[in-house]
Amino acid sequence: MPQILVQDLAKSYRVSEREPGALGALAGLFHRRYRTVEALKGISFSLERGELMGFIGPNGAGKSTTIKILSGILEPLSGRCEIDGLVPWRDRMRHVARIGVVFGQRTQLWWDLPVVDGFELLRDIYNVPDAEYRRTRDAMVALMRLEPLLDQPVRQLSLGQRMRCEIAAAMLHQPSILFLDEPTIGLDAPSKLAVRDFVKTLNREQGVTVILTTHDMHDIEALAQRVIVIGNGVILADRPFDSLRAEVLTERRLFVDFVGEAPALEIPDVAIVNREGNSLELSFDPAVVAVAEIIGRITAEYELVDIHAEQPRIEEVIARFYTMHGATEA
Numbered sequence: 001m002p003q004i005l006v007q008d009l010a011k012s013y014r015v016s017e018r019e020p021g022a023l024g025a026l027a028g029l030f031h032r033r034y035r036t037v038e039a040l041k042g043i044s045f046s047l048e049r050g051e052l053m054g055f056i057g058p059n060g061a062g063k064s065t066t067i068k069i070l071s072g073i074l075e076p077l078s079g080r081c082e083i084d085g086l087v088p089w090r091d092r093m094r095h096v097a098r099i100g101v102v103f104g105q106r107t108q109l110w111w112d113l114p115v116v117d118g119f120e121l122l123r124d125i126y127n128v129p130d131a132e133y134r135r136t137r138d139a140m141v142a143l144m145r146l147e148p149l150l151d152q153p154v155r156q157l158s159l160g161q162r163m164r165c166e167i168a169a170a171m172l173h174q175p176s177i178l179f180l181d182e183p184t185i186g187l188d189a190p191s192k193l194a195v196r197d198f199v200k201t202l203n204r205e206q207g208v209t210v211i212l213t214t215h216d217m218h219d220i221e222a223l224a225q226r227v228i229v230i231g232n233g234v235i236l237a238d239r240p241f242d243s244l245r246a247e248v249l250t251e252r253r254l255f256v257d258f259v260g261e262a263p264a265l266e267i268p269d270v271a272i273v274n275r276e277g278n279s280l281e282l283s284f285d286p287a288v289v290a291v292a293e294i295i296g297r298i299t300a301e302y303e304l305v306d307i308h309a310e311q312p313r314i315e316e317v318i319a320r321f322y323t324m325h326g327a328t329e330a
Helices: 021-030 063-070 092-096 115-125 130-144 159-170 189-206 217-223 241-248 291-301 314-324
Strands: 004-017 033-047 052-056 078-083 099-103 177-181 209-213 226-231 234-239 252-258 270-276 279-284 304-310
Touching (some): 033 063, 033 234, 063 078, 063 177, 063 209, 099 159, 130 159, 159 189, 234 241, 241 314, 252 291, 291 304
Parallel strands (some): 052 209, 052 226, 099 177
Antiparallel strands (some): 252 279, 252 304, 270 279
16 A cells, blocks of 8 residues: 555635725725635656655646545545555544654744754653654754754744754654655755755655655755646646656757857757857757768768756746646736
8 A cells, every 4th residue: 555645636615706996805894805716627647765756837726635635634625645554634643753844934843942952842742752862863863963963942943043043853753755845945055965965865865754845846856756747636647757758749959169250050850948158058959860960961061168958947848838828826
């Protein structure tokens, strides 16, 4: 049996509406209008123990709603969800003892307390034995390089420092499953790399099952073995990212830096995507024209500084997929 089983989950919200302006506000006092928003429309998937899955989609697609149901915060309208044999919203006390959750825009640490005091409070909340707690805390502090931060109040930390502490805090009771909802939002490059390395270590060395939702596609590319794409409350794809890339974009990109100004190349089946100064970005389908043929034609006529081929940028792949399936930002 999978560690996480989701079948036909549905969830809707009733939201109020009113006309804009003062008259609309006044009318709303006496007669409220409501509409129903279907956040999830019967989604199904499963995860085996130790998987690391990326869960992506545009704003309003249903990602956070799904995570909140899986973590026991929300109850669905219908459908089935079992995690390690427990129904999250019915067996919440036992369930939360087995999971860790990090929401990028919320904190589980106490704002005015030093980080280490927040860790101690979480130890008491989860009733972690002292010896086990110290062992886990010391391992987390070492992995995330938190030693200089332990005596600082949380409110004095930078966003990157706080997120590293938040992820460490979520692991103090040694959960077997970790839900990460936008964990790298707003982080600088070194902090993102630290978070990615930590998540990779947890998953590959300690066998922690991870579900990662993010708008940073580089997080997905660096970490996820499998990707689920959700849009408008339905699952649009569930497969390895390389398979998704191959489905959406067969093209490749060739980046060329010339010694002089970039020429207006005319090569059959090759398109100029971008031309700037001495550089060209070319697009081609390797099934139609070989990269060696393109490079041969360019080097025969022009003097070059550099030339290299790349896959399309991951953001382009996902944006194209959303467009193909009508999944738009809400």
